[in-house]
Amino acid sequence: MSQAAAPTEIKKGLEGVVVDESAVSKVMPETNSLTYRGYAVQDLADKCSFEEVAYLLWHGELPTKAQLETFTKAERSQRALSKPLLDSIKLYPKAAHPMDTVRTGVSYLGMEFTSKDEETWSPKDAFKGSPSNYDHAVTMLAKIPTIIAADYRCRKGLEPIAPKADLSMSENFFHMCFGEVPHKDVVKAFDVSLILYAEHGFNASTFTSRVVASTMSDIFSATVAGIGSLKGPLHGGANEQVMHMLKEVGEASKAEQWMLDALKNKRKVMGFGHRVYKTGDSRVPTMDKYGRMVAALKGEKKWHEISDVLKAVMLKEKDIHPNLDFPAGPAYYLMGFEIDMFTPIFVMARTTGWSAHVFEQAAANRLIRPLTKYTGAAQRPVKALAERA
Numbered sequence: 001m002s003q004a005a006a007p008t009e010i011k012k013g014l015e016g017v018v019v020d021e022s023a024v025s026k027v028m029p030e031t032n033s034l035t036y037r038g039y040a041v042q043d044l045a046d047k048c049s050f051e052e053v054a055y056l057l058w059h060g061e062l063p064t065k066a067q068l069e070t071f072t073k074a075e076r077s078q079r080a081l082s083k084p085l086l087d088s089i090k091l092y093p094k095a096a097h098p099m100d101t102v103r104t105g106v107s108y109l110g111m112e113f114t115s116k117d118e119e120t121w122s123p124k125d126a127f128k129g130s131p132s133n134y135d136h137a138v139t140m141l142a143k144i145p146t147i148i149a150a151d152y153r154c155r156k157g158l159e160p161i162a163p164k165a166d167l168s169m170s171e172n173f174f175h176m177c178f179g180e181v182p183h184k185d186v187v188k189a190f191d192v193s194l195i196l197y198a199e200h201g202f203n204a205s206t207f208t209s210r211v212v213a214s215t216m217s218d219i220f221s222a223t224v225a226g227i228g229s230l231k232g233p234l235h236g237g238a239n240e241q242v243m244h245m246l247k248e249v250g251e252a253s254k255a256e257q258w259m260l261d262a263l264k265n266k267r268k269v270m271g272f273g274h275r276v277y278k279t280g281d282s283r284v285p286t287m288d289k290y291g292r293m294v295a296a297l298k299g300e301k302k303w304h305e306i307s308d309v310l311k312a313v314m315l316k317e318k319d320i321h322p323n324l325d326f327p328a329g330p331a332y333y334l335m336g337f338e339i340d341m342f343t344p345i346f347v348m349a350r351t352t353g354w355s356a357h358v359f360e361q362a363a364a365n366r367l368i369r370p371l372t373k374y375t376g377a378a379q380r381p382v383k384a385l386a387e388r389a
């Protein structure tokens with residue numbers, strides 16, 4: 001039987017490559033828009049809670065009141081961590097990046113919630129089994145914020161604060177971090193950020209999760225891998241870098257020169273550019289609107305004044321638009337979060353998208369295994385150690 005020649009065309013970074021089908025979200029760069037299961041994200045952000053959006057991503061439809069009640073009850077009842085996990089968080093190195101600690105915490109959850117029985121790892125039907133893959137996704141949705149908040153408190157030498165079941169996910173996260181729930185508009189802005197960060201097609205971390213799921217590994221492993229991928233500054237880590245940049249610029253009067261220098265020095269400016277959107281990120285105006293609301297409440301306009309100048313100069317000089325991380329960074333800072341918490345917050349949100357994609361991958365699985373074009377040494381004989389010079 002003759003063998004077909006291996007394809008040799010390389011698509012660096014898989015740019016422009018359509019790898020699979022997905023019904024979870026649609027990214028439309030031609031109109032700068034994004035829909036989750038057919039609903040525009042702006043619409044979802046204005047009218048829904050993060051919990052409703054999580055339900056939508058996993059079930060394909062927005063919940064009825066009764067369905068939402070069942071869903072939130074399941075999530076709220078699982079927020080607490082086991083004592084061994086909480087004790088282990090207390091032992092994490094205090095100088096570790098919170099993305100590393102949340103990655104380790106989720107890995108620990110995997111040990112607590114998966115069995116050695118490979119049959120249960122990647123069921124074709126996400127809702128089948130006890131616990132099902134869906135149950136695992138709810139477990140992670142409930143416990144990841146608690147891991148992040150407990151680790152934050154431990155790093156500061158404070159006692160973790162137990163979750164409260166009578167609060168929404170966003171309210172509870174503030175409660176677990178700071179011991180209080182802020183003004184409702186701040187909570188709404190945070191909730192909106194989670195909605196906007198929840199899902200975005202075959203981005204790097206989601207693709208990573210799908211690759212892991214395609215080997216029929218378990219959903220915790222897929223999530224741990226997603227977290228590792230999200231950490232990088234070209235992906236989720238950018239929201240932290242944006243705030244470091246705004247602080248480095250310092251004041252609006254210095255922003256124009258700062259940007260011109262950065263561009264002259266061919267510096268990658270964090271929070272700008274996107275692999276798919278080239279004329280604007282659909283999520284930016286919504287996050288910007290809610291971020292400015294928080295700034296007004298806090299009476300702190302500085303970060304938006306700097307942002308406005310940076311954006312205008314970048315557009316004029318390079319026609320490169322801001323991405324979601326650009327308004328999200330200062331919004332989180334104004335809400336009181338330390339900068340290294342920004343990407344872990346992104347994890348809280350994106351765990352919904354990752355799980356939706358793991359369900360989809362498992363339902364119609366094909367091992368993801370691309371090819372490489374070999375550029376190494378030609379085949380050669382192995383010399384015994386004594387013969388090697």
Ligand code: COA
Nearest residue numbers: 233234235238267268269270271272273274275320323325
């Ligand atoms: N700052 C400065 N220049 C940028 C830029 C940025 N943030 N983003 C893109 N460019 C420039 C590139 O240098 C390149 O210029 P060149 O043609 O003169 O070499 C051109 O725009 C095309 O960019 P490219 O790197 O091919 O785009 P990409 O699709 O590979 O990259 C990102 C997309 C997101 C990786 C890239 O825009 C980036 O690194 N952004 C900063 C990190 C960030 O905010 N990430 C979050 C993404 S949601």
